[in-house]
Amino acid sequence: MASSSVAVAAALILVSHAYGCYAKHHAFPAVANSSWLDAKATWYGAPHGAGPDDNGGACGFKNVNLPPFSSMTSCGNQPLFKDGKGCGSCYQIRCLKSDHPACSGVPKTVIITDMNYYPVSRYHFDLSGTAFGAMAKDGRNDELRHAGMINMQFKRVPCHYPGLTVTFHVEDGSNPFYMAILVEYEDGDGDVKQLDIMESRPGAVSGGKMAPTGQWVPMKESWGSIWRMDAHHPMQGPFSLRVTNESGKTLVAEQVIPIDWKPNKTYSSHVQFH
Structure with a gap:
């Protein structure tokens, strides 16, 4: 059973890296949390990229590799993406040493810019390579990305765009x-x-x-x-x-x-x- 679970997880990671986020609806409750919740994290696209090859995503945002997004982006599964209503929402993410030895535990903020409905877990962030690596200790970004899939924690936070208007x-x-x-x-x-x-x-x-x-x-x-x-x-x-x-x-x-x-x-x- 354990080897079967590992094989399924590995297959999901390979598909995610090959094609990016994938649309398949699964009904979960929406998230409006102020405390840390558990989730799974994967990543896709270039190791230091913003996710999609065109620097866009299912939300319609453009140039998410540039400020103010600065590649700190993520696909969200249904409780996060909310059929598009979650586009632009901001979350703090972190992974702990208990999740992976390269994890720093320092919270980083990401923006939902794309969709991902893989049935990996109740909450699933398919992060850009940049955002996934940002959860690592200094100099261990590639080591963390090599893990492919890890446990993580997240919470909803307000978005801030200093100097910008709607x-x-x-x-x-x-x-x-x-x-x-x-x-x-x-x-x-x-x-x-x-x-x-x-x-x-x-x-x-x-x-x-x-x-x-x-x-x-x-x-x-x-x-x-x-x-x-x-x-x-x-x-x-x-x-x-x-x-x-x-x-x-x-x-x-x-x-x-x-x-x-x-x-x-x-x-x-x-x-x-x-």
Whole structure:
């Protein structure tokens, strides 16, 4: 039985390293913890990389190898990824000497940027090579990565993006009848429970300039942290966006997307969760 378990674990590690995170749904309760919980950790991609070869992932975030993500990223299984609602949430992770002799026990923070539904354990972090190695003692990163799979501990923590505001990326393919928006860099919960949009129209009060309609329309979750609006009319900017996080807090970015918006362009707001 023991040798069979080892063989199964080894097979999962090999598949994870070959293909990265894999989508298969398993129902587990969501996590909202403030104390340390037990989990399994694996890693994928390059030893010093951010996980996916394209530095992206199932949440839709781009360039996760660069600041502020800085390759400290992870796939999460269902209680962590939450079918995309967990995208952007932050966790402290650590492994102890009892888990592996190379473990430092020093907590490191990772961000959920991808999905992983391998039935390895109740909670499973498939980390980037960088994040997995960061749990090691100085100079023993490769030794820890060589383990492939280890026991670890984790807890949910607030996200912090010093100097950054909530940012919106208009995805490729967006047009006046279809808008897809990626939400990034939310302090606090880090994730998005709902995104609403408000169009503009010519306003007499503002001398014929475009003014908000005052009507919020809920967008639909497309995938990951990307939300979409399928309209039956040409949508008119500037657009205001209202973000609701997992705790139910809301934030309004007024007319953050201008009238002359373009696909594949990022628009930074002047607001941030506190």
